[in-house]
Structure formats: structure tokens, C-alpha cells
Amino acid sequence: MAGNARFVEMHPSHPHQDPAYLRSLVQRQKPIAAILGCADSRVPAELVFDQGFGDLFVVRVAGNVMDEVVLASLEFAVGSLGVGLIVVLGHSRCGAVGATIKAEALPSHLPELSRRIQPAVDRVRDEPGDLLENAIRMNAKMVAEQLREQSEILREAVEVRALKIVSAYYDLQSGEVKFLDLPADLTSNE
């Protein structure tokens, strides 16, 4: 969050990008968090959080949805790299969520995405406010919940308090990340 504040204030420090630091990473990595974010070109996790090499374990897929391969990647981050925080990061004007709301017939593999996003759209369809924005937030929350439910490795890490899984929303306009379901013990920036 401190990194995102630097980014929003346009004072990024671009940490961990010098040659000596890169060499220190050759033999090991110890990322501080994993991000499950959207593949959208406007939401690069390292830039949004002002992080460098070795800092974030990033999985990006359109609509920040989850499947077996995504889950395996995050299980590796937690089980093998000891990552203690997973952030499911949705963002404003997400095209994958927008296409799901439009419910047009999509070609080829694209229905795979909307099939996974549809439950979030259904959950908020009758809620007041903007359907797209509500669905984007609900989708990030539901994917975070799916990670807890569908992986034994992640669920056990959460139970022994070695892992937190949270959802967040990135505003393309402001550059700000807001957490959607922040546990009480994560409300400070520490």
C-alpha cells in the first residue's frame, strides 16, 4: 500500500531494479505477496504497487479469474516460496466483466472467461449502482473466496495464519488500489 501511495503521488522509488540486486536474486526469490490480477495492459502489478524484481509473484489473466493452472501457480507461491499474502486485484472498466454483462455470443475460447465471471454478475444484478463496477468488485471477492475453498494448500495456510487472501480494486483514473475485504489486522500499512 505504501508503494501504491508512491505511485498515486507520482513519486515512485522504482526499488530493486539495480544490477547488484538482480544478481542477488539469481539463486533465490522471496516475494512479499502474490497478485492475481487482470491481463489488462493498464494494470501492471509491479508498477501499480511500485515494486521491483523479486518483490511480487504475479499471475495475470483476463478478468482475474481462477482455474486449475492459476490455482497451481498460487499454490507454488504459498507452498514453495512462503508467500503470506494473495491479492485478487480487479480494476475499473474491466473488459472481461463488461463482455460478460453484455452476454453476446463469444467466439472460440472466450466463453471460458465469461462462464467464470457470470456468477459475480448474477449476484449483483439487482443491486443499486453501476452494474459493471459492482460486478468487478464482486468478481474479485468471489475469486478470493474460491481460492480459499478450492485449494487445500491455501486453506491450510490461512487456517494456521501463514496466509491472508484479500480482494482489491484498482481505479484506472486515480491509480489507487482499495482493498474490498481487508481483515482488521491488515488495516495499517505495515
Ligand SMILES: [Zn+2]
Ligand atoms: Zn480486466
